[in-house]
Amino acid sequence: MTSAGLRPSSTRPAPHRSDRARAGAAGSVAILDPMAGVDAEVGQPNAQARESALVAAAKRGDAAAFDHLVHLHSPTMYRTAFRIVGSGDADDVVQEAWISTWHRIADFREEARLSTYLYRVTVNTALMQLRRARRMHPLPVDETLPDDSERQPEPSMLRTLSADALHEAVRGLPVEQRLAVVLRDFEGLAYAEAAAILDISVPALKSRLHRGRNNLAHTMSDWK
Amino acid sequence: MSGPPPTDALHSAVLAQIQHVAAQPVPAPHGLAARTVIRLRHLRAGDDGPVVIDRTERGRTQVSGRVAASLAVGAAAGLPDLLAVTGSAGPAQIRLQVSLRYGVDGPATLAAARESIRTALTGTLGPDVPTVVLDLVDVHRGG
Numbered sequence A: 001m002t003s004a005g006l007r008p009s010s011t012r013p014a015p016h017r018s019d020r021a022r023a024g025a026a027g028s029v030a031i032l033d034p035m036a037g038v039d040a041e042v043g044q045p046n047a048q049a050r051e052s053a054l055v056a057a058a059k060r061g062d063a064a065a066f067d068h069l070v071h072l073h074s075p076t077m078y079r080t081a082f083r084i085v086g087s088g089d090a091d092d093v094v095q096e097a098w099i100s101t102w103h104r105i106a107d108f109r110e111e112a113r114l115s116t117y118l119y120r121v122t123v124n125t126a127l128m129q130l131r132r133a134r135r136m137h138p139l140p141v142d143e144t145l146p147d148d149s150e151r152q153p154e155p156s157m158l159r160t161l162s163a164d165a166l167h168e169a170v171r172g173l174p175v176e177q178r179l180a181v182v183l184r185d186f187e188g189l190a191y192a193e194a195a196a197i198l199d200i201s202v203p204a205l206k207s208r209l210h211r212g213r214n215n216l217a218h219t220m221s222d223w224k
Numbered sequence B: 001m002s003g004p005p006p007t008d009a010l011h012s013a014v015l016a017q018i019q020h021v022a023a024q025p026v027p028a029p030h031g032l033a034a035r036t037v038i039r040l041r042h043l044r045a046g047d048d049g050p051v052v053i054d055r056t057e058r059g060r061t062q063v064s065g066r067v068a069a070s071l072a073v074g075a076a077a078g079l080p081d082l083l084a085v086t087g088s089a090g091p092a093q094i095r096l097q098v099s100l101r102y103g104v105d106g107p108a109t110l111a112a113a114r115e116s117i118r119t120a121l122t123g124t125l126g127p128d129v130p131t132v133v134l135d136l137v138d139v140h141r142g143g
Helices: A017-026 A038-042 A047-059 A063-085 A087-107 A114-136 A163-171 A175-186 A191-198 A202-222 B006-022 B032-044 B065-077 B106-125
Strands: B050-053 B062-064 B082-089 B093-101 B131-140
Touching: A047 A063, A047 A087, A063 A087, A063 A114, A063 A163, A063 A175, A063 B032, A087 A114, A087 B032, A114 A175, A114 A191, A163 A175, A163 A202, A163 B006, A175 A191, A175 A202, A175 B006, A191 A202, A202 B006, B065 B082, B065 B093, B065 B106, B082 B131, B093 B106, B106 B131
Parallel strands: B093 B131
Antiparallel strands: B050 B062, B082 B093
C-alpha cells in the first residue's frame, strides 16, 4: 500500500483560500455581469448557480458572460499551467486554453463541473506546449533522466526545498507523473476527478503518483 | 512493528512539502485575464489571433493579427511603387494585397517591398516577425 493510504480519496484537501480569494476579486473587474443583482436578492452568494448562469449565457454566445468566466478561472488555470510548463509559457497556455474553450463552450455538457472541464483543457494545452518545446529540443529532459521511482531514500534524508526548487523538481518529473502530482497533490483534486481529467483509471493515477512522489523524494534527498 | 511503512512515511514527508508550497499563492502575471479578454474580442471580431510576439513584458506579450496587419499595411503604404495595400493576418502569416505602379519590375519590387515591411515590423515588434506574403492584385497605369 502506498499513496492511497496517505489521504482518503473521499476527502478533498482544503482549497487554497488565497487563490480563491484572488479569483473572486478578479471576477469583480468591470465586466458586464449578467447575474448582477441576483446574489444581492438571495443575500448569500451562490457560486454554483451563478456560474451555471454564466455558462448558460456563454453557450448562447454572450461574450460578457464568457469574459467573466475568464476572470474567474484564470488564476487557477495559470497556477496549474505554471506547475506543468513553468512561468515562461504558462500565460500562453492559459490564453490558448480560453480560446479553445470559447470555440467549444457550446458543446460543454454540464455533467462535469466547469472547473473540471477547464482543468482538462489547461492540461491538454500545456501538453501541446510541451510537445512544441520537445520538437525544438529533440532530447527532452523527461527521457534523459533516469527513472528513480523505485529508489527510496529515507525520510530523514529529505531536504526542505524552497517553493522555486520544489516547482523545478516537479517540472523535472516525467510528464505523466508531473500531471498526476500537480492535479492531486498540489491542486488537491479527488482521485476520481484527477483521473477523469487525465482520462485514466484511478489505479493508473495512483501508480503515477507513487512513482512521482518517489522521484520527488529522490530529488529532495539529492538537492544541492 | 512501529511507525508507518517506509513508503508511507516517505510520501508523507514529500506531501508535507508539497502542501506547504501549494498553500502559497502563485500570482498570475499582471493583466493576464484582461489580456485574454482583449484577445478574445479580436477573435470574435474575425481576427485569427496572435501572429507576433514582442519582448516588452516578461518577453511574451502577444500582439493580435489585426494589429500586426495594420502595422504591415502602414509600412507598405510608405513604399513608392505600391499604390494600394490591404492586409489581413493569420496565426503565422501576414498577407497583404498590393497594387503596383505600372512599369516597375514586379518580382523585384515585391521582393524589395517584402523586406522593407519585415524590417519595419521588426523595428516595432522585435525579431519574431511572421511570414509576410504579398499578393499582386492589380497594376496601375497612372499615379
